[in-house]
Amino acid sequence: GENVEQHPSTLSVQEGDSAVIKCTYSDSASNYFPWYKQELGKRPQLIIDIRSNVGEKKDQRIAVTLNKTAKHFSLHITETQPEDSAVYFCAAKITGGGNKLTFGTGTQLKVEL
Amino acid sequence: NAGVTQTPKFQVLKTGQSMTLQCAQDMNHNSMYWYRQDPGMGLRLIYYSASEGTTDKGEVPNGYNVSRLNKREFSLRLESAAPSQTSVYFCASGRQEDTGELFFGEGSRLTVL
Numbered sequence: 211g212e213n214v215e216q217h218p219s220t221l222s223v224q225e226g227d228s229a230v231i232k233c234t235y236s237d238s239a240s241n242y243f244p245w246y247k248q249e250l251g252k253r254p255q256l257i258i259d260i261r262s263n264v265g266e267k268k269d270q271r272i273a274v275t276l277n278k279t280a281k282h283f284s285l286h287i288t289e290t291q292p293e294d295s296a297v298y299f300c301a302a303k304i305t306g307g308g309n310k311l312t313f314g315t316g317t318q319l320k321v322e323l
Numbered sequence: 324n325a326g327v328t329q330t331p332k333f334q335v336l337k338t339g340q341s342m343t344l345q346c347a348q349d350m351n352h353n354s355m356y357w358y359r360q361d362p363g364m365g366l367r368l369i370y371y372s373a374s375e376g377t378t379d380k381g382e383v384p385n386g387y388n389v390s391r392l393n394k395r396e397f398s399l400r401l402e403s404a405a406p407s408q409t410s411v412y413f414c415a416s417g418r419q420e421d422t423g424e425l426f427f428g429e430g431s432r433l434t435v436l
Contacts, residue, residue: 211382219363244424253413253427254366299365310356310381311425315365 212237214302216314224322229287231317233300236281242303243276243283244311249296257298258285290321325349329414329428336404336435344399344431346414354417355397356381356425357389359410366413372397404435 213236223229235243244259260267260274260283267274271290276283287294300314329346336342348355353374358366368381372391386408388400397416401408411432415425 216365253429254425255427256424259424310368310371312368312382313358313366315363 212240212302212312214300214312214314216300216317218317219315220318220320222320222322223290225290225292227290229285229290229294229319229321231285231298231300231319232282233284233302233314234280234282235302235312237302238278238281240302243274244301244303245272245274245285246299246301246313247296248299248316254299287319290319292321292323295319295321327414327416327426327428329412329431331431332429333432334434336401336433338405338435340404340435341400341402342404342433343401344412344414344433345396346398346428347396348414348416348426349395350416350426351394352416352418352426353394355391356415356417357387357397357399358413358415359383360413360430361410369399369412401433404433406435409433409435 216233241262246254247257248254258274260276271288273286297316297318299316301311327348356371357369360366367383369387370389372378375394378389390398411430413430414428417425
């Protein structure tokens with residue numbers, strides 16, 4: 211089955227700096243890569259996603275890049291703010307049956323004032 | 324719309340006791356999922372249901388059973404709870420086709436003593 215590795219497990223940045231979280235996946239058939247944000251005590255929520263036919267996607271201060279050859283994808287957050295502090299999960303979709311997502315182990319991002 | 328609703332939010336069990344986590348969604352989604360979240364291990368899939376009438380094992384199914392009661396409801400049962408099942412459980416739903424976005428419930432914190 212699919213295996214998704216995520217790094218780093220914790221990340222601390224100063225407010226206004228950029229943050230980058232990286233993931234790798236194992237199954238070359240995966241074609242959909244979402245990122246979820248989970249604030250403390252809350253449910254995970256989708257913040258951005260990318261499909262395998264696209265190399266980069268941006269939404270205001272966040273962007274995701276995908277390198278299919280290397281099976282890498284990354285989340286980039288620019289001009290970080292305290293409200294960006296949360297756990298971020300990457301995921302990869304296994305094609306076929308059930309729309310099943312495999313998640314990475316999460317990155318705890320802390321934005322310090 | 325309530326989205327995905329799961330109950331109970333908190334539960335304490337003794338080893339060997341049984342319980343059922345209930346989940347319901349009102350978004351007319353075909354697919355439903357149960358994940359567990361443990362520190363440092365991300366979200367791991369326990370069971371999923373691609374459509375009404377079907378269920379499949381995920382990554383960590385041992386010790387659990389599920390029932391897809393109808394299109395709206397998907398329950399998770401622990402027949403004989405063990406301390407290793409202490410976790411936060413999330414139910415999620417999504418459309419099988421198109422995007423892989425999942426919508427999560429608020430989570431159920433289960434402690435097994």
